[in-house]
Amino acid sequence: xxxxxxxxxxxxxxxxxxxxxxxxxxxxxxxxxxxxxxxxxxxxxxxxxxxxxxxxxxxxxxxxxxxxxxxxxxxxxxxxxxxxxxxxxxxxxxxxxxxxxxxxxxxxxxxxxxxxxxxxxxxxxxxxxxxxxxxxxxxxxxxxxxxxxxxxxxxxxxxxxxxxxxxxxxxxxxxxxxxxxxxxxxxxxxxxxxxxxxxxxxxxxxxxxxxxxxxxxxxxxxxxxxxxxxxxxxxxxxxxxxxxxxxxxxxxxxxxxxxxxxxxxxxxxxxxxxxxxxxxxxxxxxxxxxxxxxxxxxxxxxxxxxxxxxxxxxxxxxxxxxxxxxxxxxxxxxxxxxxxxxxxxxxxxxxxxxxxxxxxxxxxxxxxxxxxxxxxxxxxxxxxxxxxxxxxxxxxxxxxxxxxxxxxxxxxxxxxxxxxxxxxxxxxxxxxxxxxxxxxxxxxxxxxxxxxxxxxx
Numbered sequence: 001x002x003x004x005x006x007x008x009x010x011x012x013x014x015x016x017x018x019x020x021x022x023x024x025x026x027x028x029x030x031x032x033x034x035x036x037x038x039x040x041x042x043x044x045x046x047x048x049x050x051x052x053x054x055x056x057x058x059x060x061x062x063x064x065x066x067x068x069x070x071x072x073x074x075x076x077x078x079x080x081x082x083x084x085x086x087x088x089x090x091x092x093x094x095x096x097x098x099x100x101x102x103x104x105x106x107x108x109x110x111x112x113x114x115x116x117x118x119x120x121x122x123x124x125x126x127x128x129x130x131x132x133x134x135x136x137x138x139x140x141x142x143x144x145x146x147x148x149x150x151x152x153x154x155x156x157x158x159x160x161x162x163x164x165x166x167x168x169x170x171x172x173x174x175x176x177x178x179x180x181x182x183x184x185x186x187x188x189x190x191x192x193x194x195x196x197x198x199x200x201x202x203x204x205x206x207x208x209x210x211x212x213x214x215x216x217x218x219x220x221x222x223x224x225x226x227x228x229x230x231x232x233x234x235x236x237x238x239x240x241x242x243x244x245x246x247x248x249x250x251x252x253x254x255x256x257x258x259x260x261x262x263x264x265x266x267x268x269x270x271x272x273x274x275x276x277x278x279x280x281x282x283x284x285x286x287x288x289x290x291x292x293x294x295x296x297x298x299x300x301x302x303x304x305x306x307x308x309x310x311x312x313x314x315x316x317x318x319x320x321x322x323x324x325x326x327x328x329x330x331x332x333x334x335x336x337x338x339x340x341x342x343x344x345x346x347x348x349x350x351x352x353x354x355x356x357x358x359x360x361x362x363x364x365x366x367x368x369x370x371x372x373x374x375x376x377x378x379x380x381x382x383x384x385x386x387x388x389x390x391x392x393x394x395x396x397x398x399x400x401x402x403x404x405x406x407x408x409x410x411x412x413x414x415x416x417x418x419x420x421x422x423x424x425x426x427x428x429x430x431x432x433x434x435x436x437x438x439x440x441x442x443x444x445x446x447x448x449x450x451x452x453x454x455x456x457x
Contacts, residue, residue, distance in 0.1 A: 015274060017255055019219050021085040022097035022156050024195075025059060026270055027051040028075050033137045034119035035070055041113065041172035043070050044180075046121075046137035046200075048148065051081045059083045060098070060150040063124075063134015063199030066166045066180040078267060078336070079198040080217070082150055098150040099130045104143045107135060107202040108178035113169065121178060121202040126151035131215050133157065134199025135180070157215040158194050160185050163337065168206050179203050185216035187327050188339040191346075193219040193258060196337040216337075222253040223346060228282050228379070234408040237373045239289040246283035246382070250346050253277055257336045258328075259385070260321035261393055266336075273387040278322065280346065281384075284377040284406065292368040300374070304362040306355075307380050307398035313356050319394045320385055324356060325349030348381065348399055355402060362402050372411045379404035 016023040027049050035045035049061040059081040067073055084098050101124035109120035118140050124132040130151040136144045161184040168179035181201050185194035195217045203209045229247045234240060256269040259276045287304045313324060321328050327341040344350055368374050379401040385393040 016083070017219060018085060019156055019217075020091075020094070020097065021087065021089040022152065023059075023083040023085050024080055024217065024219070025051070025056055025083065026078050027056060027059070027081050028078055028267070028270075030065065030074050030077065030079075032072075033064060034115075034117060034139050036113075036115060036169075036172070037070065038116035039110065039113040039169070039172045039174075041169040041174075042068065042167060044068050044167040045070050045073075046119070047073055047077075048137075049079050049081055056081060056083070061134070061148070061199070062152070062197045063132070063149055063201075064137045065198060066137075066200035068167045076267075078270060080195065080336075082152065094153065094155065095129070097153050097156060099127050099153075100146045101125050101132065101149065101151055102127050103146075104136065107204050108169075108174070108176045109141055110169075110172070111175050113172040113174040115172075121180075123202065124149055124151060129154055131157055131213070133183075133197045133215050133217070135202040152215075152217070156218060158186060158218040160194070160196065160214045160216040162201070162209050162212065162214055166200055170206060176204060177206050179206050181209060182337065183214045183216055184337055185329075185339050188341045190341055190343040191221045191223060193221060193255070193338055193340040195219060195257070198336060219255075221340070221342065223343070224251045224253075225249065229284055231406050232284050232286075232375065232377055232408055234289075234373065234375045234410040237291055237410060237412060240286060240375055242286040244284050244286070246281040248279055249282045249381075250280040251277055252342060252346060254322075254340075257330070258321075258338060258340045259393070260319070261387070262319060263393075273389065275388055276393065277386045278342075279384050279386060281382050283380050283382075285380045285400070287364065287376040287378055289373065289375045290368060291373040292370060295370050297370055298368050300366055300368050302364040302376060304364060304376075304378055304400070306359055306362065306400040306402070308356050308400060309359050310357045312397050316383075316394060316397045322385070325354050348401065356399060362400070362405075364405065366407055369409065369411060372409055374407060374409045377404075377406040377408070378402070379406075 016025045029050050029052055030047040031050045033046045033048050036043055045067050047065045051059040061081055065079055082098060084096055103125040104122040105125055107121045107123050110118060120138045120141050122136045122144060124136060126132050131154050132151050136148055138144050163182040163184045166180045166182055183196040185196050188194045197217060201214060226249050228249050254276045256274050261269050264272055288302045290300050292298050317323055324347040327339050329339045330337050349356060364376060381399045382396050384396045387393060
């Protein structure tokens with residue numbers, strides 16, 4: 001049994017998530033910019049993500065973080081930070097992934113609130129082709145530095161909705177009103193993750209923002225696909241071995257925040273397993289083998305059980321949060337809101353027909369040729385979820401593909417027959433020579449080797 005140290009320690013550098021020329025990583029280090037101490041408003045504090053230069057060199061925040069209390073969040077809170085990749089975009093015309101804002105627009109300042117320190121909230125003004133993913137707070141009424149945050153190229157984000165409010169200044173006595181909100185990403189399409197960055201957006205009213213542009217990061221799920229196993233071939237009348245090697249055919253790499261790991265807290269996941277591998281292995285399973293020793297064809301019937309069960313799939317989802325054939329999302333409101341979905345080819349789920357919920361045995365029938373043997377196979381897939389160190393998160397789930405039915409037949413060799421001396425052809429026989437030749441072509445020659453045939457409808 002693997003054990004892990006629960007002592008709180010700073011998050012070290014982990015492998016970045018790359019999307020085109022954008023790098024995404026995470027930090028637990030923050031600098032308090034301003035709080036509501038002395039104000040009549042509810043408690044709140046605003047924090048600037050400050051990734052350490054020796055751990056995450058070149059990384060910038062996407063905005064500040066709003067918290068509805070005054071407690072220190074360093075080493076207790078996680079937020080996404082971004083960096084320009086060392087190599088440019090695959091499309092040279094797209095330019096850099098990140099840009100600093102051109103300017104800031106004032107959303108609110110605490111004049112009249114009675115706070116011990118002056119503070120203000122600003123909206124970054126992005127350059128053309130870029131968007132801002134969070135608001136910025138200032139200690140005082142001066143505009144923040146243009147290097148405080150970075151804006152992201154528009155094709156790397158997705159338009160999003162607004163969540164419940166984090167904090168508002170009701171009762172503060174300030175001359176202006178403000179509310180702060182978090183972002184809710186939309187449903188993810190196939191093989192995509194939408195991630196809210198964990199920043200806040202400010203709104204100069206206590207009402208819910210209307211017609212307000214919000215954004216989440218859009219990430220692709222890296223998927224490695226290898227060829228499936230080759231179909232088995234029956235090469236004798238003897239029953240084949242049921243031990244057929246399984247082959248890893250699909251691997252999806254999932255970021256830590258998209259997986260629920262019962263062994264770790266969310267913060268421990270980032271430290272212990274910043275990514276997870278969902279692996280699918282495929283294997284032809286021998287359903288049955290029959291020998292027809294009679295001198296006539298026979299119809300054979302078999303019943304094959306399915307490996308999948310709705311209960312097993314539900315248990316896997318409850319333990320890991322990963323859904324097959326549907327999107328899944330975070331079950332906590334903050335700091336990370338996301339939506340994710342694996343593609344149907346990987347999970348073997350179709351929109352209108354999901355055989356994962358079908359446990360009915362598969363009925364099989366085939367006509368066997370005389371003096372032959374036949375093996376029947378079905379493809380079975382097994383899904384396992386592994387941590388970065390290769391340990392299993394939970395038990396595997398299996399799936400039998402009813403559309404992968406494969407028949408392999410072996411025909412016994414024809415016994416040798418005595419060769420009769422050739423006779424001189426008569427004149428009348430010359431008319432039927434071509435017919436006789438065709439008949440020989442359709443019948444195995446006396447010296448023909450044993451044949452193996454396969455049919456995969």
